[in-house]
Amino acid sequence: MPDILADLGTTVQAPSYLAHAVLRTSNFKSMVEFWKTFLGAHATYENERLAFITYDEEHHRVAILNKPDTGPKIDSSAGLEHLAFGFKSLEDLARSYRQRKAHGIKPVWCVNHGPTTSLYYRDPDGNKVEVQVDNFDTVEEATAFFHTREFAENPIGVDFDPEELIRRLQSGEDSKAIMKRPNIGPRTAFATI
Template sequence: MTVTPRLAHFVLQTNQLPAMTQWYIDVLGAHVVYENPAMCFLTTDEEHHRVALFGPPGGGLPERTPATVGLAHTAFTFPTLGDLIDKYLQLRDKGIEPRVPVQHGVTTSLYYRDPDGNMVELQIDNFATPEESTDYMHGEEYTTDTIGPSFNPLALAEAYKAGVPESELTTRAWALKTEQINVMERMLTP
């Protein structure tokens, strides 16, 4: 029997340890399990830490750009569309706006940049099972455009509140009815 590992945590280096700590608390609802002047461990669940932030004494780490080689983003899944919308509205009220909202088809996603420019995706799965998601990914709509269109997250929140069915709101057809932005350009620029 082959045992497969599960993701335990990720570590980010930063010159802005306090700002990064607060951002991950706000965005993920994480809490600090350990910190000292050079590092902070945060978690969102039963794991002892899911996010580790390391700020070398004196800082001085070189800045990165969104278009450099390396990790593109981390992603966190919410149970329901309502939960994702609630988080969007909470963050918006704190002045944290998504950099890129994308209707991938397989997920409804809001991408944010943390204070250091790392991309964090907050998402919901648009299908009930992994098999349905995989089938969609092998279908024409996805293979024709693996990224998908943008959407207006406030319009999504308003439509959800107005009672538009989730089955409609989580489609590319609905997303295309909203104002569009260049998704890849927004992903690859600060």
């Protein structure tokens, strides 16, 4: 049998995929309900201390851990900025926006970054979560955009109104035209979310 550890190389082997995120909270019931609703998901396991939540073939994508001694989130502390979930089309992103809105879940920031069109939300604990659609057909095209003068001038993006985006889609405008980021010149400040 070959020794699979004989040639370790100089680079750490990359994982196959990102499996899940775990959030701790003292606001357990609200957090579990939010994440199930937000992701259109269900619990594969849930009791009063732990919930495993998934929306696809993975046994869990988000876990919520009930820790009653957890203090409130402090936005100025170091840590994870946000989690992001992707959609395959602008229409799916728009549909999910409307569905969340019907449940009282509204975005705190809507921005076309250039490589993505993104909606940002906050969960009951104040954790940020992004839903996005890729604006380019390939990773290579998105990566090339990072090296343009337009991106150097404005690495943040252009804010948009999701209701206007839906109006444009419903009028028959091509989704690729809608996803093309307008060039507004320099922008250096992120929205406060």
